[in-house]
Amino acid sequence: MRKIKIFISSVQQEFAQERTELYEYILSDPLLGRFFDVFVFELIPAIDKSPSAVYLDEVAACDIYLALVGSQYGYEDAEGVSPTEREFDMASELFKTRLVFIRKNSPISQHPKQLTFIKKVQEVLVRKSFNTILDLKTNVYSALVNYLLDKGIIRTSPFDASFDNGVTINDLDEDNVKEFVRLARLKRGFPLSEAAHLEDVLIHLNLLRNDKITNAAVLLFGKNPQRFFISSEVRCVSFSGVDVEKPIPSYKVFKGNVFELVNQSVEFVLSKLDYSIGTRAESNSIDGEYEIPREVIAEAIVNAIAHRDYTSNASTQVMVFRDRIEIINPGNLPLGWTVKKLKEIHTSVPANPLLAEPMYLSGYIERLGTGTSDIFRIAKKHGLREPVFTQDDMFKVVLFRPIADQISGQVSGQVSGQVSGQVPLEIKKLIAVLEGEMKRKEIQDKLQLKHRDYFTENYIYPSINEGYIEMIYPKTPKHPGQKYRLTQKGKLLKESL
Incomplete structure (x- = not known):
């Protein structure tokens, strides 16, 4: 990422110490130093060019014009204008971000032209005042952090509530929104009809604010969400044994909106599981069941997709082994939570609340914090080993399959495809x-x-x-x-x- 360039403008003699300290402060601060670079005259090597021309070139090249204004007006050119005012005027003409800090209680009376210059600044900008170098650093820090927030470079709101400046309403699939409304009306009594305008549905879901489309809207209803969030995909792989080793029988990378990711990933897993059917003595319809209930697999995958960290470059992963299924996502438990808490009914603290709400409305997740406890309950009901949740760099769920001797012949008519050469x-x-x-x-x-x-x-x-x-x-x-x-x-x- 290219660093944001700051040009510091002032009467050099009056603010020599402040310029140096600001330069060192910005570059050494763990946050500011990551995003900003600073230009000060003192660091220019000897070149065959007038100082005023160098300054104006640097103003033109900068992203932020930062001025320190005191009592002195400074050197005046042939037209009676100081370099600081020239630089300010150029920054204004080029629509640069301008930050002006005025020293209060100056030890000497201000130059008449300086008073006029300050008045000009005050007419077009909200400027900050400072007394000490500590005041100045505090004000500059606040202004630069606000700049980063305004530009969306850093965020204080959840990822899903933030905006991507490249997204337009045309990047959303209206048919996907209508299908969501149909499901939400069926599952949760959603108040809007399928005939509702796209914008009205988005506003109702808090996915459109001030004509800006949230990241959650892209993940939920985007025509191509991976165009904006390349890692919002699910990588699914199956292995013949219990270890990660070649040959790999099946590997898929699923893309699409979050609903499609859930459906495709769940069905990938189900396609690799053993399937049991009963007899007509048990039921005229001869219904069947998977060795791990569908709701257990779906709940684990939905959680991985809904609660993952979408700022991470890592993808969600699903790995099917002969003895287990591992579902891994780049996410973390809420602060202070442990995996033990997930076994109980708990309050819901979604990492991506605007993403989670539509998934709840359409019946994909539960709001009340019962989802993970249901995984343990249903696994126990079906005689499966207790699932394992772990939190390291990534969050991992391990669902255990019945061991081989339990699988063999357990239910009449069992469908198993683990022997080489059998029908898929x-x-x-x-x-x-x-x-x-x-x-x-x-x-x-x-x-x-x-x-x-x-x-x-x-x-x-x-x-x-x-x-x-x-x-x-x-x-x-x-x-x-x-x-x-x-x-x-x-x-x-x-x-x-």
């Missing part, structure tokens, strides 16, 4: 739930999957291509009444499950 697990799951002729959504709902594109690409197409299912309207794939049924090859596979 996604195909087996689809075959297991396909009864007669079924629509795409009916199959998808049976498998508790939400993301249409992921399901079609990873379940429907491979099953058709391998000859296990067929369309009832093969010549018109997008027929409104399209359904799928098992082929003879598919029926033979189903009998073996």
